[in-house]
Amino acid sequence: MQEPDLITEGLNLLILGMGFVFVFLTLLVVATTLMSKSINHFFPEAEEPAPAKAGKAAALPTEQNSEVIAAISAAIHLHRHRNKN
Structure with missing residues (x-):
């Protein structure tokens, strides 16, 4: 294999790897946000009464x-x- 081919292959792997990580982390953030909203929707936090003093x-x-x-x-x-x- 020639050196330009190795550099091109390395750049392809770099872009592909970083792309997969970016997509995975984006999906993780979206899934976590949706789960948080669904939990807050079905189990809302009870409001604490304000103290008198x-x-x-x-x-x-x-x-x-x-x-x-x-x-x-x-x-x-x-x-x-x-x-x-």
């Missing part, structure tokens, strides 16, 4: 909020004392 403090009960603050404060205190040494 807005803000981060209203999200947690007072007892739980104070426990979270205490845990965060203890973690910061421990981190600062470990890094001093």
Whole structure:
């Protein structure tokens, strides 16, 4: 085989291979999109009711909020004392 024939054969394989990959990935995107739309159509997500009070403090009960603050404060205190040494 001559070198121009090898280069032509290589380019043909390159175009054919990249074409197949492009077509496969395009079909994969289309199939995934269609499946997602069909799932959302048949099983819609339930809407969550909006909380009565807005803000981060209203999200947690007072007892739980104070426990979270205490845990965060203890973690910061421990981190600062470990890094001093």
